[in-house]
Amino acid sequence: MSTVALSNGMGLTPAMGFNTWNKFGCNIDEALLKETAQLLIDTGLKDKGYSYVNLDDCWMERNRTADGRLVEDPIKFPSGLKALGEYLHGLGFKFGIYSSAGYATCEKYPASLGMEELDAQTWANWGVDYLKYDNCYTDGTPPEMRYPPMRDALNGTGRPMLYSICEWGLNNPGGWAREVGNSWRTTPDIRDEWTSVMEIVEVNGRRWRYGRRGGWNDPDMLEVGNGGMSGEEYRSHMSLWCVMKAPLLIGCDLKGLEIGGEILNLLGNEEVLSVNQDALGRQARRVWSSALEGGRGGMEGMGVKSAIMVPCERTEEGEGDDVDAVFWAVEPAAEEVVKMKVDKGGVPTATAALDTRAREAEVVTLRLLAKDGGDADLSLCLAVADQGLDEKQGLEMGEEEEEEEGDVAAISRSMLLRGSAGGEEDKATTAKKAEVVSFPDTGMGVALEPCVCFPSSVSSSSAAATRQQWLRDGSMLMPVTAPHLCLSVVRSTLNILNTGIAIELVACNETREVQQWTIKEKTTTVVNERGKDIGKWGDQAGGLMTENMGEISPDFSQSSSSSSALPQLLINNWQQQCLAPETDAPPGAQEIWMGPLSDNAVVVLLFNRSPVANRISARWSDLGLVKGGREGGGGEDEKEKVIYDVRDLWARKTLSTEAVREGIMEWEVPGHGVALFKLTPVVV
Secondary structure (H helix, E strand, O other), X not given: OOOOOOOOOOOOOOOEEEEOHHHHOOOOOHHHHHHHHHHHHHOOOHHHOOOEEEOOOOOEXXXXXXXXXXXXXXXXXXXXXXXXXXXXXXXXXXXXXXXXXXXXXXXXXXXXXXXXXXXXXXXXXXXXXXEEEEOOOOOOOOHHXXXXXXXXXXXXXXXXXXXXXXXXXXXXXXXXXXXXOOEEXXXXXXXXXXXXXXXXXXXXXXXXXXXXXXXXXEOOOOOOOOOOOOHHHHHHHHHHXXXXXXXXXXXXXXXXOOOOOHHHHHHHOHHHHHHHOOOOOOXXXXXXXXXXXXXXXXXXXXXOOOEEEEOOOOOOOOOHHHOOOOOEEEEEOOHHHHHHHHHOOOOOOOOHHHHHHHHHOEEEEEEEOOOOOOOOXXXXXXXXXXXXXXXXXXXXXXXXHHHHHOOHHHHHHHOOOHHHHOOOOOHHHHHHHHHHHOOOOOOOOEXXXXXXXXXXXXXXXOHHHHOOOEEEEOOEEEEOOOOOEEEEEOXXXXXXXXXXXXXXXXXXXXXXXXXXXXXXXXXXXXXXXXOOEOOOEEEOOOOOOOHHXXXXXXXXXXXXXXOOOOOEEEEEOOOOEEEEEOXXXXXXXXXXXXXEOHHHOEEEEEEEOOOOOEEEEEEOOOXXXXXXXEOOOOOHHHHOOEEEEEEEOOOOEEOOOHHHOOEEEEEEEOOOOEEEEEEEEXXX
């Protein structure tokens, strides 16, 4: 999916540099930054792209000046930050600084809420090139409102500054921050331990659709070299951050690192870094795992079983799996179902009011269409699942690995906010958590199942068919089997893994945007400013298209209730995202990640979550690569003319063509380890 991004000319590739927080916390001063800058030069890391030298919290005085300005701590920075910025610029570095979108920073220093223009101009005068903007001590307003004023203030200075939003992923920032910042934190703070890295990978990894040139998912800074993990775990940490196109900000002490030693080799492998900095800017995703029915060696068991929220825009340059199937057919249920509902007075409900709603609402099915809006080869319908959301998200590990690895459902419960690292969680966030906890836990999930009424194969009044029937009442969608529950997007600060992405059934509350759905129909073809077909959309309420699609005059000659074949978007009103099938593989003990690179190259990551070594096979046919060639590229003869040079990036060696004729087979990956390959097409 294509995404929009902030047009300030910054962040065209993920930022690379150094940040003080992970290793030094508040123990920072002018000497540390100057020494670190020189070490980046001496170790060769600057020449490999690490160009930002960034201060985090604690650089300022406890109080502003009489005229309201921020000022640096004169003991820590006796020369002043303007002079420090000039020093760093003189060495060829860029200078980064920190504040918070609240009344105080996480360490209770003065922050920038309400002072955006004054602070932005101060930083511009100091020659600042990068702002990390945190989320502590807020006024309770949502981040969607608090972060844009700083964007405008930075842009208003006339000095280009990379804007790094650090909202901790509480409100699914990929759904709103792409036009606000150049990167956005998707998770709470990282910790220097394996469990933290795995938690973050799950949250950040499933948001691959949001990141693009100019705007990146940020899973937090690097812990490589801080001592809490093994060398193999640090290699996995570095590899995953690179394929996820994460900003790479070193967070360890560079003093004493041996040239040619393990840590510098991990931080400075140019071939691995080139994946992160690739000009195409596409984040890799998990395409296979051992949790699939196909078993460890193949992807035969891969199947669509759930639906998620994705950006509504259709890609201009993507193909294949990079385009989501966002089209649906919202179709009236069979007459016998409607008659049954009316005759029986609806279905069992909690109150008489709900029973009235069930009687009056339209009964529909939600059938998934193909990517081009036509009928899919396999008709899938949205249905009430047999199990709840948490049960579906479990991480399938071997019995011997269960205790150590945990499960994905526990991620949001175990992740810690910034306050646990020495700061304090603000009252607004605590109040929001209490509000979220008050909503009842229904334990009911939503799934995609083969349609039982299209084509008609069983009675539409069967139990299987009933699970696929929905009551459409205004902007609300409720299952016929439980009309007191409404289809909703997950929004919870206690469930960052699923917030803004997953859907669920919760107690109906028509005032909540997460339960409000707009159905937009495709009517005629229009092109965007780049000359690409994006379709034309209208909604039954006479509304307009989403902002990035432009205004239209909808054609309502055919409504969804009278034309079952018309492709439609199911847009949730909270973040204006579209419902689509989940196509990523679930987490597993062994995984394969894959992503596109420039010039039709591909990156493939073999990842072993297990603590013991395992063999992983990546067959070209399973990855959509046929006999070394991409699927869909002409006839068989044409496909056979393309082979791939397969480069082991960590070993810095090219594998023989014969060895990878069918794929990367039975590759032994260490426990908690990875193998990383770049596939470069060669025409022969």
